[in-house]
């Protein structure tokens with residue numbers, strides 16, 4: 001059952017300092033609309049929670065001789081007595097619009113704790129006990145989480161400032177109570193306090209939601225995820241909270257802070273210290289997530305009982321308790337909000353942790369995975385499986401530290417939670433044990449969010465993402481992956497492009513930048529690895545290698561991708577195509593994907609073990625050697641390289657060129673196409689064979705240049721095979737089956753090129769528009785020149801047409817297979833490079849000289865697109881296929 005907010009009131013327990021008269025006088029002066037002649041000011045205390053004492057202030061006036069309550073407010077103050085550093089910082093919850101004289105002489109600066117200080121040239125202000133720090137242009141204090149005063153009361157151009165509650169209330173849809181004033185003067189009611197709006201609504205004190213129907217429970221959890229998502233979606237910079245806290249190293253600082261506070265609460269003469277807590281601290285320190293700073297707004301105490309729900313509707317009208325709010329890693333908030341799944345926080349059970357996962361999820365409440373999937377979908381955040389253990393353990397660690405603080409305060413006699421604080425010591429031990437067990441669990445969250453098609457999916461609104469049906473509407477799963485990829489590109493790939501290029505132009509050009517390997521690890525951890533692998537190819541290899549697809553060791557580390565169709569991959573591959581450096585970071589680069597596809601589809605178990613697994617793991621790279629300099633290789637029946645059987649070996653002789661990737665120091669495998677029988681039928685002469693790059697007789701003659709780019713460190717090699725002897729079982733599928741394999745290999749691989757070209761064109765469009773909006777020619781921005789506008793619009797038209805064609809080809813490939821979709825594949829292969837060239841050429845033109853230089857990525861993208869009118873079959877060959885099919889249709 002929900003409690004109405006008014007049900008939570010208990011008789012006012014005076015703390016000896018709270019003077020109602022001074023409170024009333026202060027409110028009259030500082031709260032807009034406060035009755036000017038109140039008859040009576042009454043105070044009732046909210047009896048729930050041990051944090052900052054909170055009161056309902058009822059202001060009565062007389063009407064027709066009767067006393068009526070005219071207005072209700074909430075007063076929230078610090079507890080009296082000596083407090084832990086940074087705890088109970090009510091000032092952090094509040095923000096008022098702070099006006100100054102215009103920046104001339106009276107700007108008041110207030111620190112986190114209500115201390116004030118004058119700045120050079122400003123009027124003297126009492127209560128000075130902080131030091132001005134020029135680096136932060138604010139005041140520094142004892143707390144490492146200090147934000148500069150300027151940050152706390154950021155000034156806009158008019159000398160006004162904003163902070164969290166007011167900033168959210170004024171500028172966002174995040175449900176928060178309206179705040180009226182902050183009083184930092186402890187002489188008024190004994191401690192700093194603030195006054196805010198009283199919200200009449202429902203509060204669910206128990207996250208199990210007893211006495212609530214399953215449907216309503218579902219709706220309440222949905223509303224909770226939505227409220228959290230709304231607060232996490234706030235753009236802090238745009239609402240003046242950009243400096244509300246330090247953005248980086250949030251988890252690291254949290255571990256230090258709560259560890260420190262635990263030590264303070266359990267020092268000599270205080271409650272005993274639990275050694276497991278120290279172990280926990282060290283585990284946390286060693287497992288800080290790589291991405292320790294999403295830098296967004298963090299509530300710090302987000303739980304269902306800190307939410308006020310509408311009196312009748314299942315929506316949140318107020319998020320309360322902002323005293324721990326700051327900027328940082330929002331996943332900490334998410335983990336904390338899911339504590340009921342791990343631990344029963346409702347009753348003072350000092351024996352066991354409980355938690356939905358240990359007991360049972362009450363009917364209607366979503367599973368943890370469903371709740372998280374809902375949140376991730378609403379915010380577009382990546383699925384947090386990788387670091388989930390850390391986040392939950394940190395929440396528990398923090399909880400244990402808070403319990404230790406409460407217990408210590410109870411011993412000192414100033415815990416506002418009264419009797420409940422008495423058992424806090426024992427509860428702390430339960431929490432520590434729970435965390436201790438938790439970090440030893442093998443798995444805490446599935447690798448992937450529950451499927452969007454799961455009928456039990458609890459979300460209603462997020463279904464909107466996949467509810468809209470239509471051929472080219474990506475599912476929620478794909479949208480999540482897309483968002484993750486986009487973020488990865490923005491934060492990891494684009495910032496490294498110039499560094500990768502620099503190395504590729506230096507005399508160390510044929511080495512790999514160490515950051516590339518780091519990024520690969522990160523991509524694996526993010527679940528952005530091997531996404532290109534189609535379901536059916538993965539199934540064959542899993543069966544062959546492990547006999548039991550479900551128990552594949554690779555399941556846990558995305559070795560076999562995310563189980564996507566070619567169509568689904570299309571939405572992701574194009575994002576990778578926006579940078580020439582990106583595909584290999586996700587193990588989705590050419591020619592590896594094509595080669596892995598060959599091994600997945602046609603490799604024997606032994607071949608897969610030797611070559612496929614290290615390729616899937618990203619430990620080695622590969623190349624495909626078909627084209628030969630001396631013959632027209634667009635017709636592969638012309639090739640002359642010989643593969644001849646001798647006992648248990650094959651001997652290879654011939655010259656290949658344009659073997660892409662063969663210069664890469666990690667390249668170990670060559671798939672060589674040659675002739676094993678020069679007298680067989682035209683399409684049965686060719687075979688494919690696996691060759692270790694290190695086999696004697698494999699010579700790299702030279703790297704080839706593409707319009708001046710050698711594409712180091714991967715490169716395109718001319719190779720000579722001189723009596724290269726390889727084991728006979730290196731043959732793929734069997735002698736004379738080379739053409740068959742080529743058909744299988746080139747279908748998806750070709751389409752991946754097209755998908756990437758869509759991305760390259762998108763990048764071109766983006767850079768082109770940015771340039772046009774900045775560059776002035778003959779008195780006008782380029783974006784204002786009519787000829788440019790129509791050119792750009794035409795580029796967009798071409799791009800969208802081609803994207804649809806590529807997606808259609810992917811869809812046909814999924815449904816009809818390689819052979820039947822060869823017509824549309826050929827169309828995509830002709831259309832995509834030509835479209836990308838047109839768009840990139842336009843973008844280059846808009847950049848003038850800069851466009852043809854290496855200062856932008858445009859020239860490299862253009863060059864790559866140009867080669868794709870030739871590589872994987874010249875346009876003419878594909879046009880021939882399209883025309884042939886067209887005529888065949890006409891004959892039927």
Ligand SMILES: Cc1cc2nc3c(=O)[nH]c(=O)nc-3n(C[C@H](O)[C@H](O)[C@H](O)COP(=O)(O)OP(=O)(O)OC[C@H]3O[C@@H](n4cnc5c(N)ncnc54)[C@H](O)[C@@H]3O)c2cc1C
Nearest residue numbers: 624625626627632633634658659660867871872873874876
């Ligand atoms: C950057 C790059 C990377 C490459 N990577 C690889 C790789 O990793 N592995 C590999 O084996 N190969 C690779 N290639 C080679 C590529 O696949 C071949 O260049 C391509 O197949 C064309 O073969 P060719 O160069 O022998 O040209 P040719 O076969 O000599 O053709 C020359 C031209 O003849 C015309 N032509 C061809 N057929 C027809 C027709 N039916 N009708 C009308 N005109 C026609 C076309 O204009 C064509 O461009 C790569 C090429 C480049 C540029």
